[in-house]
Amino acid sequence: MGAMEIVNFYLVPGIVVGSIYALGAVGITLVFAILRYAHLAHGDLATLGAFLALAVVTLGGVSPYVALPVAMAVTAAVAVGIDRTFYAYLRERPKIVTVMASLGVALMVRAVVQIVWGVDSQTYTRGIVRPENWFGIRIRDRELITVLAMVGLVVALQLFLKYSKWGKAMRAMSDNPDLALLSGVDNRKVVLLTWTIVGALCAAAGVFLGLNYELKAMMGWSMLLPMFAAAILGGVGRVEGAVLGGLIVGIAEEMSALVLPTEYKAATAFAILLLMLLVRPTGLLKGKVL
Amino acid sequence: MSDILDMRDVVGGYGEADILQGVTLRAAPSEIVVIVGPNGAGKSTAMKAIFGLLHVRGGTIRVDGADVTGLEPNRIVEAGVCYVPQVNNVFREMTVHENLEMGAFLRSGDLSAAYDRVYALFPDLKERRKALAGNLSGGQRQMVAMGRALMLEPKLLLLDEPTAGLSPKYMEQIFQICRDVRDTGVTILLVEQHAKQALAFADRGYVLASGANRHEGTGAELLADEDVAAMFLGG
Amino acid sequence: MEWLGFVNYAVFMAIFIGIYALLALGLNIQWGYTGLFNAGIAGFFAVGAYTSAILTTPFVPGRVGGFDLPVPVGWLGAMVAAGLIAWPIGKICLRLRSDYLAIATIGVAEIIRLVVKSEGWLTNAARGITNIPRPFGDLAYTMSQLAYLAIVAGVLLAAYLLVERQFASPWGRMMRAIRDNEDAARAMGKDVPYRRLEAFIFGSALMGLGGALFVHFNRTITPEAIDPMVATFLVWIMLILGGSGNNRGAILGVAVVWIIWSVSEIVTDRLPHEYAVKAKYLRVFLIGLMLQLVLRFRPEGLLPEPRGKGRRPEAAAQGARPPAASD
Numbered sequence: 001m002g003a004m005e006i007v008n009f010y011l012v013p014g015i016v017v018g019s020i021y022a023l024g025a026v027g028i029t030l031v032f033a034i035l036r037y038a039h040l041a042h043g044d045l046a047t048l049g050a051f052l053a054l055a056v057v058t059l060g061g062v063s064p065y066v067a068l069p070v071a072m073a074v075t076a077a078v079a080v081g082i083d084r085t086f087y088a089y090l091r092e093r094p095k096i097v098t099v100m101a102s103l104g105v106a107l108m109v110r111a112v113v114q115i116v117w118g119v120d121s122q123t124y125t126r127g128i129v130r131p132e133n134w135f136g137i138r139i140r141d142r143e144l145i146t147v148l149a150m151v152g153l154v155v156a157l158q159l160f161l162k163y164s165k166w167g168k169a170m171r172a173m174s175d176n177p178d179l180a181l182l183s184g185v186d187n188r189k190v191v192l193l194t195w196t197i198v199g200a201l202c203a204a205a206g207v208f209l210g211l212n213y214e215l216k217a218m219m220g221w222s223m224l225l226p227m228f229a230a231a232i233l234g235g236v237g238r239v240e241g242a243v244l245g246g247l248i249v250g251i252a253e254e255m256s257a258l259v260l261p262t263e264y265k266a267a268t269a270f271a272i273l274l275l276m277l278l279v280r281p282t283g284l285l286k287g288k289v290l
Numbered sequence: 291m292s293d294i295l296d297m298r299d300v301v302g303g304y305g306e307a308d309i310l311q312g313v314t315l316r317a318a319p320s321e322i323v324v325i326v327g328p329n330g331a332g333k334s335t336a337m338k339a340i341f342g343l344l345h346v347r348g349g350t351i352r353v354d355g356a357d358v359t360g361l362e363p364n365r366i367v368e369a370g371v372c373y374v375p376q377v378n379n380v381f382r383e384m385t386v387h388e389n390l391e392m393g394a395f396l397r398s399g400d401l402s403a404a405y406d407r408v409y410a411l412f413p414d415l416k417e418r419r420k421a422l423a424g425n426l427s428g429g430q431r432q433m434v435a436m437g438r439a440l441m442l443e444p445k446l447l448l449l450d451e452p453t454a455g456l457s458p459k460y461m462e463q464i465f466q467i468c469r470d471v472r473d474t475g476v477t478i479l480l481v482e483q484h485a486k487q488a489l490a491f492a493d494r495g496y497v498l499a500s501g502a503n504r505h506e507g508t509g510a511e512l513l514a515d516e517d518v519a520a521m522f523l524g525g
Numbered sequence: 526m527e528w529l530g531f532v533n534y535a536v537f538m539a540i541f542i543g544i545y546a547l548l549a550l551g552l553n554i555q556w557g558y559t560g561l562f563n564a565g566i567a568g569f570f571a572v573g574a575y576t577s578a579i580l581t582t583p584f585v586p587g588r589v590g591g592f593d594l595p596v597p598v599g600w601l602g603a604m605v606a607a608g609l610i611a612w613p614i615g616k617i618c619l620r621l622r623s624d625y626l627a628i629a630t631i632g633v634a635e636i637i638r639l640v641v642k643s644e645g646w647l648t649n650a651a652r653g654i655t656n657i658p659r660p661f662g663d664l665a666y667t668m669s670q671l672a673y674l675a676i677v678a679g680v681l682l683a684a685y686l687l688v689e690r691q692f693a694s695p696w697g698r699m700m701r702a703i704r705d706n707e708d709a710a711r712a713m714g715k716d717v718p719y720r721r722l723e724a725f726i727f728g729s730a731l732m733g734l735g736g737a738l739f740v741h742f743n744r745t746i747t748p749e750a751i752d753p754m755v756a757t758f759l760v761w762i763m764l765i766l767g768g769s770g771n772n773r774g775a776i777l778g779v780a781v782v783w784i785i786w787s788v789s790e791i792v793t794d795r796l797p798h799e800y801a802v803k804a805k806y807l808r809v810f811l812i813g814l815m816l817q818l819v820l821r822f823r824p825e826g827l828l829p830e831p832r833g834k835g836r837r838p839e840a841a842a843q844g845a846r847p848p849a850a851s852d
Contacts, residue, residue, distance in 0.1 A: 037624060040631070086817050095622075096624065096627075100562065101816065104762075104816035105813065107755070107812070108814060111806040111807065111810035168391065171381070171384060171388075172384065175384060176380070176381050178375070180381075180392070181364070182341075182363060183367075183438070184367050184395050185392075186364070225631060264643070270632035270636055274614075277617050277621065277625055278617050290624060
């Protein structure tokens with residue numbers, strides 16, 4: 001197999017799926033670092049976002065790129081609502097209780113998707129898109145947009161965290177929650193803001209997954225393990241680490257098809273996760289270990 | 291002049307049990323007051339009571355005339371009290387400057403005067419303003435912690451063992467900074483393990499034992515007291 | 526024959542309750558006693574089911590097996606296999622907070638599902654394993670069911686007594702000490718990760734046994750036999766509703782949830798097809814909602830953990846909550 005085939009059949013799809021994982025992993029890492037629990041409903045929230053965009057596409061007759069911001073906004077509101085309804089009152093209890101609650105929420109969100117949209121696979125647009133040829137590297141427009149959108153969203157998030165007052169408050173809460181409270185940071189606002197951002201990123205991950213593959217009720221759940229693997233690989237609490245981790249997990253999954261039966265693609269993420277927990281739980285970029 | 295801190299007969303603790311069995315502390319404007327006492331005397335607990343970090347079941351706490359008993363910590367911050375915990379008192383993954391910024395989180399408007407004031411007190415920090423607080427030495431971290439608290443321009447600054455684990459050189463430096471801060475009109479209440487040195491430098495001191503007041507007086511008086519010496523100053 | 530039909534149905538339900546009760550007891554050891562979050566119950570169940578099936582079925586060309594061993598050997602094998610899967614996972618994750626174990630066990634269940642689906646030589650893939658022997662399977666239907674119920678009841682009783690004894694033993698007290706205050710337990714010189722590993726393996730082995738009991742009752746197993754997420758979640762809601770840390774509560778929770786779950790299935794199956802599919806997911810939604818309601822309004826469950834002997838993880842941590850904890 002030539003180098004071009006490897007790039008076209010493994011590296012490009014790996015980077016695309018890795019960008020999608022990155023969007024999810026950034027959310028996971030933020031929840032893990034600021035709210036301090038593993039959010040197991042993350043994948044199903046992405047599914048919901050993808051289907052919300054589908055609703056906008058079918059009802060409004062617009063392109064999925066127009067539906068994307070709508071889906072992000074609505075999913076952000078749903079995420080805030082889920083937190084208010086189901087997680088907020090568990091905040092005084094051990095965090096693992098919220099992990100359990102999030103498993104229940106995952107099931108509930110997925111059931112809603114299954115009730116409203118059914119269980120059959122769907123797509124945003126029909127027809128086959130032929131990839132463009134860039135000096136022998138074949139990339140579809142949607143793949144390029146996926147990667148660029150991920151980069152754009154992450155850069156915007158990083159700028160927000162670095163320079164804005166409430167972005168700093170989020171970092172402070174992640175860094176030292178007691179001291180952040182002593183400094184007068186209102187935890188409720190940080191939680192609200194975190195879920196808004198995380199919900200929007202979740203929806204983006206879901207929409208791009210649906211755009212590049214297809215929409216189905218289990219799409220998000222099957223993304224949960226790679227997203228967690230990416231967040232832990234990058235280092236919990238590290239946004240740039242989550243991106244790096246997402247890309248590595250995505251590329252590794254696609255490359256694994258060179259040596260493993262394709263059924264075991266999903267096992268790659270699990271292997272990476274266990275390996276990191278075994279040798280370096282702080283991740284590549286030295287994140288937190290809760 | 292009325293007292294900045296007026297804490298009377300406070301009883302309370304974290305859970306069911308009362309650690310404080312009636313503690314009375316006062317601090318006048320621009321005064322350095324130190325709390326000393328053997329381990330388990332309730333020194334840090336008394337300080338946390340002022341800041342609303344434990345259940346106060348008896349007594350009253352007033353700051354500059356206003357009753358703050360039982361208020362949430364953020365309300366107490368608004369009343370003009372800042373608290374520097376003994377450990378984990380900086381944001382390690384944020385720069386020195388960002389730490390100061392977090393200290394002023396509740397303030398709006400132009401902060402440049404506040405930064406200038408803090409950087410004037412801690413010239414070392416100005417040089418390292420872009421460094422991550424977690425990468426600083428212990429003494430510098432303590433300065434960041436104090437600087438963060440001073441950004442709100444508090445009336446009363448609570449310091450929980452600011453010199454713990456520091457070399458004598460840094461201890462002296464911290465004490466000097468406390469004097470400088472006091473001279474800007476801030477009242478300082480601090481808990482100290484190094485009783486001798488602390489009493490020598492403070493304006494006044496309290497000796498606590500078993501969660502209650504044992505002695506009080508100027509630093510010199512307490513140092514001269516035989517009972518105090520026998521208790522823990524170790525001759 | 527209405528009456529006989531009812532008896533048959535009741536026996537059928539009782540057998541399932543017994544099997545789920547084993548899973549709930551296994552989870553109680555992990556979560557109730559030790560505070561370990563296992564989100565891959567269905568995986569350990571499947572390992573037990575397939576192990577026992579492979580060990581006890583007659584020879585079939587095209588896949589491993591044909592050992593034709595006695596059923597109890599299959600059950601023992603199921604426990605050993607589930608325990609062996611739990612061991613490396615526990616070894617890696619139990620040093621860290623329980624969140625990591627939750628993620629890893631989701632992964633284990635996923636990998637087991639992939640293996641079951643794709644490794645034809647081992648599990649016969651989608652066609653599944655058939656002709657699995659059932660003890661007293663030659664008897665007439667009702668008698669055979671009753672006989673199997675007796676076996677399940679016997680195994681459950683043995684497991685219950687064993688777990689209760691462990692609970693009251695120094696081991697059990699130590700486990701609760703570790704759960705309620707890890708620092709204190711560590712200061713006492715207890716090897717915390719090792720003890721947790723014991724609990725994780727022991728609990729997983731019971732889940733494997735549950736899978737084995739299921740497979741010999743069902744006589745066949747295919748990858749579609751269990752929806753991993755729903756099965757895992759059902760066991761969780763059973764334990765939380767019944768009362769984690771209390772074995773009788775766990776069994777009560779199993780009975781309550783299983784009866785609600787199956788009766789609601791009878792109701793929804795009678796709906797027209799179009800609604801029946803939606804109603805199926807509505808049931809899943811409601812079971813998820815039920816967990817939220819229990820967590821909020823009755824976190825200690827129907828039968829709380831006996832007081833004085835130890836406290837629930839929640840209660841313990843609430844008491845120990847530092848005054849400046851976040852929010």
